[in-house]
Amino acid sequence: MEIQVFFLGLRLALSLFEVNSVVSLNGSLTGLTQRTGPTEAGTDGVSAKTSSVKCNLQGTARLPAFSKDGDYVIGGVFSIHNNMHTVIHNYTTMPESPRCTGSVDAGELRYSRAMIFAIEEINNSTELLPGIRLGYQIHDSCASVTVTVHAGFQLSNGQDPVFHTGANCSRSGMVMGVVGESGSTPSISMSRIIGSFNIPQVSYFATCACLSDKQQYPTFFRTIPSDQFQAEALAKLVKYFGWTWIGAVRSDSDYGNNGMASFLEAAHKEGICVEYSESLYRTNPRRKIKRVADVIRRSTAVVVVAFVAGGDMKVLFEELARDPPPPHQWIGSESWVTDPHLLRFNFCAGAIGFGIQKSVIPGLRDFLLDLSPSEVAASPLLTEFWEDAFNCTLGKSENVCDGTEDIKMLQSPYTETSQLRITNMVYKAVYAIAHAIHNAVCQETNFTTQCDKHSRLESKQVFTELKKVNFSQNGYDVSFDANGDPVAVYELVNWQKTEDGVIELVTVGYYDASLPMGQEFRINRNLSWVEGGTQVPVSVCTESCPPGTRKVLQKGKPICCYDCIPCHEGEISNATDADDCISCPREFWPNAERNVCFPKPVEFLSFDEVLSIILAVFSVGGACLAIITAAVFFCHRTTPIVRANNSELSFLLLFSLTLCFLCSLTFIGTPSDWSCMLRHTAFGITFVLCISCVLGKTIVVLMAFKATLPGNNVMKWFGPPQQRMTVVFFTFIQVLICTVWLVLSPPFPMKNLTTYKEKIILECALGPAIGFWAVLGYIGLLAVFCFVLAVLARKLPDNFNEAKLITFSMLIFCAVWITFIPAYVSSPGKFTVAVEIFAILASSFGLILCIFAPKCFIILFQPEKNTKKHLMNKNQF
Template sequence: MIFAIDEINNSSKLLPGIKLGYEIYDSCIAVPVSAHIAFQLSNGQDPVYYKNSNCSQSGVVMAAVGDSGSTPSISISRIFRSFGIPLVSPFATCACLSDKQQHPTFFRTIPSDQFQADGLAKLVKHFGWTWIGAVRSNSDYGNYGMASFLDAALREGICVEYSEAFYRTDAPYKIKRVADMIRRSTAIVVVSFAASGDMKVLLEELARDPPPPRQWIGSEGWVTDPHLMSFSFCRGAIGVAIQQSVIPGLRDFLLDLSPSKVTSSSVLTEFWEEAFECSLTENADLNKRECDGTEDIKRLKNPYTETSQLRATNMVYKAVYAIAYAIHSAVCMGNKSTIYCDKYFNLEPKHVFTELKKVNFTRNGYHVSFDSKGDPVAFYELVNWQKSDSGIMELVTVGYYDASLPMGEQFRINRNLTWLDGGTQVPVSVCSQSCPPGSRKVLQKGKPICCYDCILCPEGEISNITDSPDCFLCHEEFWPNTKKDACLLKPVEFLSFDEVLGIILVVFSVSGACLTITAATVFFYHRTTPVVRANNSELSFLLLFSLTLCFLCSLTFIGAPSEWSCMLRHTAFGITFVLCISCVLGKTLVVLMAFKATLPGNNVMKWFGPLQQRLTVVCLTLVQIIICTLWLVVSPPFPVKNLTTYKEKILLECALGSAVGFWAVLGYIGLLAVFCFVLAFLARKLPDNFNEAKLITFSMLIFCAVWITFIPAYVSSPGKFTVAVEIFAILASSYGLILCIFAPKCFIILFQPEKNTKKYMMNKK
């Protein structure tokens, strides 16, 4: 401060012709002392008590620089506001001092703790630490600073395991309680918002036992203190620090100490005796030698002579210059070449206060101005405690935090950091490990939001980000992969020609058609033989043709459903089977009529000749054609994606459209089959040597049994097996007809030709 005032008083551009005076008091960082000094400065220097209306006094303090502590500054500011005296603090960072209703005349050259708290929270978040401990000085600086940090940490999603307050004058057991809390905690990272003196007491307590490995995050109040760097277990500490600077000429000023200057100041005397371990006073300490004048301060290496990394010192320097510029604006006028200052101007604190709001200058490359709250632009350096090659702990600047930059660009790290125990790997400090994609977080009861369990996503749901709070459903046509971190398109399933089941059914279908064609060929080649002619060969060939269609219509059920295949498969099946059953029914009626015609006086065959047989088949088939046509017109079958039977895949099916139409087609087939079975059953014991009615009875018995069991199997079968059941029913009933009706005849034709005679056919059993 003295150096800055001397510079100003010797300047020809700033306050030329005007000398600034000063008084320096030591507040001892104590509120009572600070309040006493504040009143003393407010009273002025005049010994005269003015009784008239003119209360102006000479020697009234125009402004004050200080205090370095937040709590004393609060007391001084509350006293000064009544007198309108501006107070410019170089080191009081409490955010509460930005409240202009409480502290209207307060300014500072150091940023508010609000910015520091935001910077520390962003620093913690940057390294992925969500589980931390917090300690603070039990003072306005620590309490307000930590409150701001906790608010910022909450916004960043950071959880605090504990938050402890202490003060350097606390009883030892209280300090030990805080130290034990740090030792027992699971949080690896500890954020400390403490003054240097308080932090020294805590670190001394932690050093008594083997100190726990902790990653310290420090506020500017202690992280740059070189005296604390002797605690080696704090290696790797990170924190925010006031921007370091160089003040030209300050080192020479500090080293310009003559013996007369030293002895005239009790402070300098104490400093000199401690630095050189000698005594200047007459009542010398017997354990110290007497100073002999050979002491050379220029060779001394201690914090006093180290001026290459000034931090708080520069804040004092800027505070003095800010007041000087405010006084200059109030009493001086003119341009750069000609400046006139009115030394007789009746300057009052309110004038300085008004001009301080407008201060805007740059000194030694550092800009100084105040916002509406009396705060400067917030700029911090990020510092890291690293061991040098020589093994000495030193402070290394690794980045910065500039609150004036846009969001996302304020926080930068441009150098490698050293972590606790000198490691290069970023330590992990979380309450719970991150939940990988495919799971979600479930909070643990009674614990902060950073403590959770990881639960796998339920069936059909995924999470594709780390630490997802929820799982979400895939679209209905998608299904989670095995890791449940992505939705994949569901596989489409239908009875295809490529799969084993489809191939087997195709083989049986084609084999049945070939078998039928073979039988037709045999019948055609031996069409003049009694076995072929015995029971209406025309109906037999029509039956063989319809059976071929029945075998082949099963192929329409295989493959991806389309609009045409859905309509064709059901209608073709219904019509071909009715044609088939109609032929069988015609053959049964022929057997019955033939038996009746052998009775004396019965000429019934003339009423059921070939023409009537054809008309019967056509009429019965026409009814089914009408039913199918109405079904296709009103509500035809159509392809549909079945998303409900299986959750993990899509079934391509043919919806029935009209269920009434489907069951009408089946019902009509069943009605004809039952009627045919009854007639064949009645004719089963006719006394012919070759009784076809018995063969028809067996075939109809198989047919009815297959289709009766088909209904529950069709209803209960899932997915493509529904189609397989339907194809099986078609093939089974078709094979029943071809094997029961035509196999015996073909066997006689091919292997027992002696029975293929009219005489044998007419013999009675």
């Protein structure tokens, strides 16, 4: 399988470079032709016992930008140039090796020089790799995949045109590890090449989450966090500030596509909607760049999340600067948001994003600025940088550098060391490989470290040790997880405009993915927003639904676009942007805003209500009236009008009327077990006692008339004892009915939750309706019977004949209770009780006024009629 992987990689390299060469394999070497010495046997030119093997490198070796010999060599690949010379091949001559063009990227040059600084620092250390000298081979990849692959093969092979292998010859040309590349796509290509030979690769700026796949990239490590962490951090940042409607722009590369895919997945989990997602690359035609810029200009999303490489972002900003769009809040990935070259675009002021932590590397600035003329002249790359920086030439006749150039005064990313972010990632990558080599070749003995520089060290050993490194350098911890990733810690940076109108990069907080959920952010400074605002901009498709409403998605639009619908009756939502309303418990009801459930008000006929007070006054007044009437009758008990109207039944009737008036008070107040049982039974018994007395008086009147006929002795059967027995008998039946009702299923207090939705009616449940209607029906039966008898006796020719008064009183009584039935059934809540009290009072007042008022009027105001003579005068009434 390893041989197959090698040939696939080799075929790729040959197709990329179009090198017409014959390549064969010996062990793990590539791009070499194998020749052997004399053999003992065999016809294929390869002996079973080989004394030595000589390999010739085919083609032209690509010289490194910087190199130095050492006991162990570390490779480096940096995009020091951003373009590659393009040649149209005619396939008639050997194609030349790819070469870089364009100006030197001063930032990448600083990274490469930082690698040299780190190696020199290690070589001077007495603790790390003592007695061992590290060398380096640093290549310029031209930001090209093809050149990166070429550099990967060369770092695997070495540069010697003739290479000997044997029992006593080590392969000194193979590097122990590689630092680089900065881009994810070139890093992927290089990892597939050098990973086949177990050469570890430690990138300082390749952040694609795909590189964490150890199945495809087993030897890949990095000192910068994966884009998976950054994508999740960006999604949480957007959610943290309440933005749910955003635009998305990405680089059309492994970095941008994979990073944006991770971000969109995390954003979806956070409930964030994306209005558009556009891609671009720096080499795209201008019409495509313009189309992306127009999408941003026309969008309604205020926030734009850009997962874009610095070079691609520069091209996009330049296009937007031609026709500046409406203000947008830019959210950036670390690739561009910390790029000092982009701070000149003023319309992006207020941008925020994540950056690698700033760091301090003691001695680095002095090393970078310590460039002697001889050192610059000896390096073509440094010569090119020097000539570009100072606009002069070295060793040429035109505009010759005169020696007054001072690099310390140069304003360039090369000399900018106040924002050491990625540079520190390079520094840590070099130290990580050095620690792995140290652990492989050094041993601790008697408090001293012994290192064997003659040890035959394989890159696989370094790869194994690199997975276990864990150290601290300059206060920054370095370690790798199972995927080769470090702990994700970012600075939250903000583009803030100074008083001079210059945008500067300000650290306003931190993000630590290792902290518990919800505590990852720590913001310690005020942020400057788009257009210099101090308030967090709003970027939503629809304004948030307030509590008391719920979201209803708009058809055909993302989930962030919705309408706000008030909760239904009896439901609430107590959170912003609630998806559903919740029903209040049965005994609770929403407030007017429908965001809180309050206990339903409990309603009953209480004594402190105006209606209850009025009814109570009439109840007590009626009872007092009955007592006063009884007092009047008692005081005039010897008068004819009292004696003629059956005074015993009259007093009993007045007593029962007093109880009828007073029993209405049991209907007022909080229903309880005793009050519920008392109110209906007391009402039923007292009214039957009352009607029984009226019925007894009516029967006495009828029988008294019959007794006046000659030979009729019927009155002896309706004397006082019989009258008392009649009252007791009729009353006993009602007592029996009430007793059965109370024993079997008595009335009880209950909360009526159905009549009104918004309040609770506290009332007495009657139990089986048959009990209540039996009590009421028996009263009605006696009243009708009494009414019929009174009608029969209404024309009897006696003065003070009570039959007419009883007839009228029973007419009122029956009318009241016939009217009471529909009113009782249809009255809601506490008004049901009020109707019942009103019926009791109305019928009681009807009885006392119709039966006793005329008699009391005569007794008190017409005493001349209260005589036996007047009573016996049949011509007067």
